[in-house]
Amino acid sequence: MSELLKYKGYHGSVEYGLESKMLFGKVQFISQDIKYTGKTVNELIGAFEQAVDGYLQMCADTGVEPLVPASGMFNVRIDKALHRQIQIYAMEKGVTMNAAVERLLAQAIKTNA
Structure with missing residues (x-):
């Protein structure tokens, strides 16, 4: 580590x-x-x-704006079936896909911390 x-x-x-x-x-x-x-x-x-x-x-x-370590945006390519599952999850939870992915990632990080 x-x-x-x-x-x-x-x-x-x-x-x-x-x-x-x-x-x-x-x-x-x-x-x-x-x-x-x-x-x-x-x-x-x-x-x-x-x-x-x-x-x-x-x-x-x-007068240059310092680069920040994380902008809050990143692109991820995933399997089509997983993409569909996230769409369904988001719809069921009544949130956007971005909010669903953020929630799922936060849960995964917390679980593996």
Whole structure:
């Protein structure tokens, strides 16, 4: 199981380079390529937080809206039969398909947490 660093709504990976004997990571879930390194876990955490702060400052300085880790939208291709089952589920529950999928995903995440 891998762990993610968390700071100001952003998440970062934690990896280890055998040759360099360095910890490194990348801010996850955004298209901007933001990387950081450290020799210790505390250094890596500090570098991650500095990278996020630097990114947010750069956005503020240039008037660019920072990328957010999750927009709330994603496309998923599923089997036609499953699609139909979700349509029926949504109709039976009196909700939209989006609301039905959100409810089902939330239940699955809670069950598997």
